[in-house]
Amino acid sequence: MKKLIYTMNVCLLVCLMLTGCGTEKTPVSSIPQESAEQTTAVSQTDTIDYLVLVNKENPLPEDWENIVETIHMTNSLGDDVEVEKTAYDAYLELKATLEKEGVFVDLDSARRSVAEQQRIVDEFTETYGEYYVQNYVAVPGYSEHHTGLALDLYLNIDGEDVYLNEDMIMYPDIWDKIHAKLADYGFILRYLDGKEAITGYSYEPWHIRYVNDIAIAKEITEKGITLEEYLNKLPVTDVAPPMDGSTDAITIEIHADGMGQFALAEEGETPEFDPDFPHQDFTVHLSAPEKYVLVAKADDGAKFVKWQKDSEDYSTDAEITVEFSEDANYTAFFENE
DSSP states (O other), rough: OOEEEEEEEOOOOOOOOOOOOOOOOSSSSOOOOOOEEEESSSSSSSSTTOOOSSSEEEEEEEEOEEEHEEEEEOOOSSSSEEEHHHHHHHHHHHHHHHTTTTEEEEEEEEOHHHHHHHHHHHHHHHHHHHHHHHHHHHTTOGGGGGOOOEEEEEEEEETTEESSHHTTTTTHHHHHHHHHGGGGGGGGEETTTTTTHHSSSSOOOOOOEHHHHHHHHHHHHHHHHOOOHHOOOOOSSSOOOOOTTOOOOEEEEEEEEEEEEEEETTTTTTOOOSSSSSEEEEEEEESSSEEEEEEEEEEETTEEEEEETEEEEEEESSEEEEEEOOOEEEEEEEEEO
């Protein structure tokens, strides 16, 4: 059976994602607190590049872990968080400004070493299998969190910590207030909505990136571009290389419109829904035209309405057989019963 390569753009999914955001925790305090202890960098003569690009195509520079200077802080959940020192100082200033406007945030995660990422890969491979790891966990050495410049925030609302992805996404107005202040302190929103083909990741309102230059941060923010675009280092291709080694590929984006999910299988096989990892936003990279069975399933209290292909109504059947021969965008629409 020909294998598929999936680049997951999963919304509202609680798991250790490609960027390592949104792990489950037990709060020990509902009042945000910070305590920091500086650690000494191995090298005091070299400096880091605050515009370093680490993504699926660009690994962490070899000497980075030897020269980056970090501190450790304890968040309101009782978790130890390691973060690059200058980025942390800027975060504290951002946090103080937000609090004046009644917005309270804390650090969920920041720096994660290459060794720690490998430990996660090994643990998840044993627990969930290789397929899960290939689609949900970043390859060690290729995660922006290695830099210490990528910060994942969580919210404190009415004295309660809000740290799960599916809960945080329910407060777009609060995130808008946070995003409006980022550039003033040298931060950018790293994974923009609609830029998944460039960054390789879905929109994450909590994932911010420190660039140590307010002017650059404002330019990136005002233009609505990604760090890749600013540095003119766009992906060589916006599709993953086919597993069979061929160079041609087509990209099929499939979306579930909020109240359902879908499953995909090669023709002749039965699509299977995964209750633990519902497919709500998917990009499929295929090395050759093939026929696939695409099935939509509504959540409880909802019903399937129609498929749409490239913004045109396509089918009212929940199960369709599609011959993918060119790039296309399919959306499954649902409504309340």
